[in-house]
Amino acid sequence: MGKTVLITGAGRGLGKALAAEFTQRGDRVVAHARSAEALREVPHDKALITDLSQPESLTKAVDKAHIDTLDAIVHNAGVAAISAVADLSVDQWQDHMNVNVIAPAELTRLLLPQLRQSRGHVVFVNSGAGLRTGPQWSAYGASKHALRSMADALRVEEQANGVRVTSVYPSHFDTDMQRKVRHAVGSDYDPQRATTPETIAWYIASFVHAPADGVVNEVRIEPPNPLPIKPRD
Template identity: 60%
Template sequence: MSKTILVTGAGRGLGRTLAEQLTARGDKVIAHARSESALDGVPHDRKLVVDLAEPAAIADAVAALGLERLDGVIHNAGIAHIGLIADQPLEHWERTLAINVTAPAELTRVLLPALRAARGHVVFVNSGAGLSAGPKWSSYAASKHALKALADALRGEEQPNGVRVTSVYPSHFATDMQRSVREQYDADYDPSRATSPESIAQTIIGLLDTPEDMVVNELRIEPPNPLPIRARN
């Protein structure tokens, strides 16, 4: 049966791959991006255009969709600033927390009536940094730790309503963000030693298809032979 799935950050990378794979199998995709042009060439049934850096705008944007039922939302959008705490300005912290934490919380809140009606599934694309933080990862890791807390709280709150919640922790997969992180870290990047977006997307879609009598609360994903993120000497 066809499902209706909202994918954030659908303009590129994993989000775009998710939109392509979901559409190819017959699902209806609500594709999110911060601009209309970002969705050029992205297969979708409807679109949600809103800047997640401005969470106050989310409620009105979602209301315009008129959703009564929603089978799933995949919180994929995110940003990463890599640097020493001593060097990261306030703007980096505010923007990272707004996009990576506050926006998913607000978007989930306004979508809950539609998710409850469909006994839907909320998937948070987290990160290995959401479980352990190292030097230069402070703002990004803090946001991902907070995203884990959001998912854990939501899971407990929505169990009586039939809404399932999964946190996915992919590590070292081939996206523009991974390239950007390694550039900021002055580290080497080898896409052949990273998991492909297609594999990650396939796994996430598989989570949406789990039987109704089970839920995968957390899932860690990493390539068999990842290239460590280490600054060049």
Template identity: 50%
Template sequence: MTRTILVTGANRGIGRELTHRLIADGDTVIALGRDAAALAELGCRTVVADLSRPETLAEAVSSIDHLDALVHNAGIAEVGPVAELGLDVWQRHMTVNVTAPAELTRLLLPAVRAARGHVVFVNSGAGLSAGALWSAYAASKHALKALADALRAEEKPNEVRVSTVYPGQVATDMQRQLKKSMGAPYDPEKVMSAGTAAESIRYVLNVPAEATVHDLRIAPSNVVPHATTMRR
């Protein structure tokens, strides 16, 4: 049966790979992102929206009344010591990585409930442990875990499933930019592909409705996961 699935951050990286796979499966995908041109290349229904402005999301998704799954994939990451991170950095992380997913979930819950659907949060290894330089990003991802856990408990009576996927290092533009900002080398042999990360999310979405994957942690096989490396 064809499902309708909304994917945020669909214009690049994991979100783009996931969108391609879901379309190939025959699902109807609603791709949400900021880059209208990149979204148009996906060949599916699109929603152009800016998660840094959660107050604009209600109008952007007002026409959606049935949703089998909502995948919160979009996110931002900046690194730096607590002593140097300004208020604007903290506010950006909390707005894009936590407040926007919470608001989008609130707006779309009626559509998800109508389908007895599924909400999937794409988190990070940083959502489980934090290392030096990762305070703002990790704090936002810990908060996203709390949002997912609370939502799972609240929506169980409505038969809405809630899952969190925690990818480790993934070969995305975000990963390359982070390595550069940290003055660290980017080694493509020590990251998983965006396609592999997307496949793990697809797996969670395809688990039969009689079961729910609460948490799925996935990391590159050729590195030892630890607090400073497990980052999406």
């Protein structure tokens, strides 16, 4: 029997690839986006429409979506502003924390009863910046470090309830965000040296579909020959 999986940020990039991968495996997809229009070409069975930059809106949105059963959440949505600490505004810091940390925490909290019932799975799509942060990555890196801490705490808290928690750290994969990041720092970009979103989606779906007697707590995924993010000479 297929699973019911909620995917945030499903309108494009990795989120869209995740929706396709889970659908292909026979799962029912609850796709999140900020608008219904963003999901027009995304395979899904149900939609969760809300803006994650306003976590206080999640209770109403979840109630409206009627998510009665749930086997997994994949927290994929995220924002990244590449800028020095000296140039980041309070609004940018708050946006990073709201979208990348607080919204995943609140969405998980709201849906924990369903996840406990199914002995389900929470997957956090983190980043290499969640392990080590360099110049101009302060807001994004801080939010991803916070996300890692939250996942670590949740993993222990929910073990007795059978809820599995996985943090995934993709290194360099082909998305619009990756292109924007490299443009911001003046770095070269070569999609042939990046992992495809479809490959990342395959790994994540495989973790969710893994036998119940094992869990991948953390995993780092990177291409065989990644192109470093550094300014052009």
